[in-house]
Amino acid sequence: EDKVVQSPLSLVVHEGDTVTLNCSYEVTNFRSLLWYKQEKKAPTFLFMLTSSGIEKKSGRLSSILDKKELFSILNITATQTGDSAVYLCAVEPNQGGKLIFGQGTELSVKP
């Protein structure tokens, strides 16, 4: 059965810290891996990764995919209180359409 596992499930850090969120997956016929940030409402899109070893960056956030070891990491440097959210990892199988989500990592950044 296709599966996505995120770790840790929750994390508390202080402003300025760097965090690394993990996502491992077992999916038949992988197409892409996506990261979303979910605050109180809609999950907002962060990154889509399809190729191994190519880092994607957006400001203080970056992510990379390892298709051999079947995992991805999401890094956030110099964290701010506004980064507090649940970070969702999802994998899209090759036939497209549905996303398979992990449980999410709840990040809390304290001032």
Next chain:
Amino acid sequence: NAGVMQNPRHLVRRRGQEARLRCSPMKGHSHVYWYRQLPEEGLKFMVYLQKENIIDESGMPKERFSAEFPKEGPSILRIQQVVRGDSAAYFCASSRSLEETQYFGPGTRLLVL
């Protein structure tokens, strides 16, 4: 450019009633996806629709749940004879094509009393 719209944002129903959840995709998007998020759980895929067609309903419960995406108007997720276990947040996403990113709406939080 408005994002994905969902309404209502909150819906309260008593056991046995019907719930209708609406989703208007982003402009130019013809692919719609519904997901359910139970308390303390991740998002679970329910159904994928393209205008007037159900493409993948592998995540839909076999009974009481149905979805449509008519030629005109929003996509509708319909839950008949709701039970307490249906209480959850229901999210809709849309994409321009199968290969492009899915963008999510704010969700409808259904509470069944």
